[in-house]
Amino acid sequence: MSSQEGGAAEPGPDTVGPSPSSSTNNDAVTGDVITITIGATVPTGFELTAAEEVKEKIGVDARISKDRGRIYFPITTNELFQVHLLKSVDNLFVVVEEYHLYPFKESKEETLMEMMQLATTLPWANALAVWKLNGTLKKKKGYRKGGNGTKVKSKREATDATVADTEQQELPQAASAAESQTKAESTAEAETSAQDSEEAEPEAKVTKFRVTCNRAGDKHSFTSNEAARDFGGAVQEFFQWKADMTKFDIEVLLNIHNDEVVIGIALTEESLHRRNISHFGPTTLRxxxxxxxxxxxxxxxxxxxxxxxxxxxxxxxxxxxxxxxxxxxxxxxxxxxxxxxxxxxxxxxxxxxxxxxxxxxxxxxxxxxxxxxxxxxxxxxxxxxxxxxxxxxxxxxxxxxxxxxxxxxxxxxxxxxxxxxxxxxxxxxxxxxxxxxxxxxxxxxxxxxxxxxxxxxxxxxxxxxxxxxxxxxxxxxxxxxxxxxxxxxxxxxxxx
Missing domain, CATH: 3.40.50.150 (Vaccinia Virus protein VP39)
Known part of the structure; x- marks a missing residue:
């Protein structure tokens, strides 16, 4: 599993498991509408600006994380398309669960064991439903990926027919031309997956995933690699998914900042910050x-x-x-x-x-x-x-x-x-x-x-x-x- 270090060490969770924050614990399904918490990474220093944009365009108050460069805000799934219209955010993810005071253990072994147990007890259903719905939205953004991808990779086996059918639609904002080839390949993959889905049962498919750990703090007893490896192993066993570091369908995020832990699922495959530039210079701004x-x-x-x-x-x-x-x-x-x-x-x-x-x-x-x-x-x-x-x-x-x-x-x-x-x-x-x-x-x-x-x-x-x-x-x-x-x-x- 991939990882990003931001500090030294950290203690570990409780066997019973820590109590989650109310913002994600209260996520509920009302008919087809799901209330969830969205997390967004933003340029460090412009968190307030991003929160103002969220208030202006979506009409909800955003919470600025203690971990700089991140904000969180609640939405319902019928507002999900509006999240993709935000201009001040780099990456988006749906929060599975968040803990503001995670009771890490002093022992690394105990901490990692509880992280493995945590993976099997998290409320994944809403976040996965949002991830699937998001597929019908985010695929629209890359209109420049066209349909003329020249290289077809292995099947994106987690993509269902609904996502594939809507994949070539367009959103007003698109990623940069530098991302065009990657997204063209994604289209070709999904089209292949859509064709195969007519012949194969969805249950026979294997979802590919990876876990990315972003860690900051100097009181942790484990490394980012260790957290991503053990947590990812438990996720793999729980869902029977296949780990793949490059051609993954789902990216699970494990964000740890001191005693704050946020587990999420990425909603953006590539950062949104390169949306307008096709000809880059040595110091091009995001x-x-x-x-x-x-x-x-x-x-x-x-x-x-x-x-x-x-x-x-x-x-x-x-x-x-x-x-x-x-x-x-x-x-x-x-x-x-x-x-x-x-x-x-x-x-x-x-x-x-x-x-x-x-x-x-x-x-x-x-x-x-x-x-x-x-x-x-x-x-x-x-x-x-x-x-x-x-x-x-x-x-x-x-x-x-x-x-x-x-x-x-x-x-x-x-x-x-x-x-x-x-x-x-x-x-x-x-x-x-x-x-x-x-x-x-x-x-x-x-x-x-x-x-x-x-x-x-x-x-x-x-x-x-x-x-x-x-x-x-x-x-x-x-x-x-x-x-x-x-x-x-x-x-x-x-x-x-």
Whole structure:
């Protein structure tokens, strides 16, 4: 069974078994409608944003887990399709059971033995029913998988005829082209399974599964591998499923964070964060993180939104799709980055046209020098961008000249008094110093700390002061270094 370590050790459950939390214990079936708890992984730092989106689109309150990057919320199965429309979540799973104070034993052997016993006593029925229903929804998302998969793997033996028949339908949102081949293979597999299901009894099929353990904490007496292995062995024996680490039908999740234990079944095969990008760059942002940044600045109707270092265009493209009452300008100093952005925009437009919807997007792409933007002073409402961290793009040394020059030019094009900026960077020391030198032009309102590819970064929300550009000490001071800043910037291969 697969595992992901997040800490050291942990004690083990009680022979009788711990009492579950009320949220999953009260799951009930009312006719064909099942009330269950959905868990979602979200970009670390944007849990509140994700909870707000759940409240806004589904109308329920989400609970933020003690384990960062996860939220939980209750729904009924007739609302399941709405969960797939959320833009701030990476992965979804249905909760089988959760324990907020799991009484781990001190002995590793006792702990693992009780985990094996736990697997046979969990209320699996509702979660498995939701997993089966979810198959009719999530298969629709990958419309780009088409029906032309060229490679057919072994049968997906757990897929019933109902799921297979609905598999080629489409949801408005699709996974990225990078996922296309995988999902095309899934379609071909399910079609084969559907044909075989007419000849073979469902009881003769063998469901393939795997257990993934995500563990965090330093008081556990076992490893993630040990927990996944023993718990998975008990699941296999209980259901008579077949373990398969790669071609599995069901992924059982065992999430352990200190004394909190959540058992779930995955509802997404691949993360939803790559939904808009087909041409990736070295520092392409996750679409879910882009969505969180956009919600932070609250785009309004007719706002002009600028990304001066767009890279592959992930931020403005997400905005043009989800907040399409604003207009987006995407630009970069590197021609390869601009080409990637144009290709990504064209990809989305083709996708929209194939679905029969209007293919126009409120976005334009330009190549420019970000320290000398061809934009009228005070004409932009929001500046939102991923600044170079100085690692894969640019350098820490160059950032000391680049950041002040960027902030000055952003202040010039931004509307005094009402303009905002949402800027992502991991070079916190340099950015903080640059902002302190821009006190007459920018005010820092809020900071969200996020995890970007394992790096601790900050998303800074800034407010443009009412000062007229060209009449502050910052303008005079910064103008002396503009030439050097531009020279350093042009030396960078790409900013995204």
């Amino acid at each position: 679409s879910t993180l882009c969505y969180g940044m956009l919600r932070l600045c609250k785009p309004q109707v007719s706002d002009i939104i600028l990304d001066p270092m767009c890279g592959t265009g992930a931020i403005p493209l997400e905005g043009a799709i989800e907040f399409n009452s604003s207009f987006y300008l995407a630009g970069d100093n590197n021609d390869m980055a601009v080409n990637r952005t144009v290709n990504n925009v064209c990809h989305i437009q083709r996708r929209m046209a194939e679905k029969g919807s209007a293919s126009g997007l409120p976005i334009d792409t330009v190549q420019w020098d970000l320290c000398n933007l061809p934009i009228r002073t005070g004409s932009v409402d929001i500046v939102i961008t991923d600044m170079p961290f100085g690692k894969r793009m640019g350098s820490r040394k160059k950032n000391w000249d680049l950041y002040p020059s960027c902030l000055r030019e952003m202040a010039r094009v931004c509307t005094p008094g009402t303009g905002k900026a949402v800027l992502l960077t991991q070079d916190k020391k340099c950015f903080t110093k640059a902002i302190s030198r821009m006190g007459g032009l920018w005010r820092r309102l809020h900071t969200v700390w996020v995890n970007v590819g394992g790096l601790h970064a900050g998303v800074y929300l800034l407010k443009r002061t009412g000062a007229v550009f060209g009449q502050t000490p910052e303008d005079i001071h910064e103008s002396r270094g503009t030439v050097n800043a531009q020279g350093d910037e042009n030396g960078d291969k790409e900013l995204s």
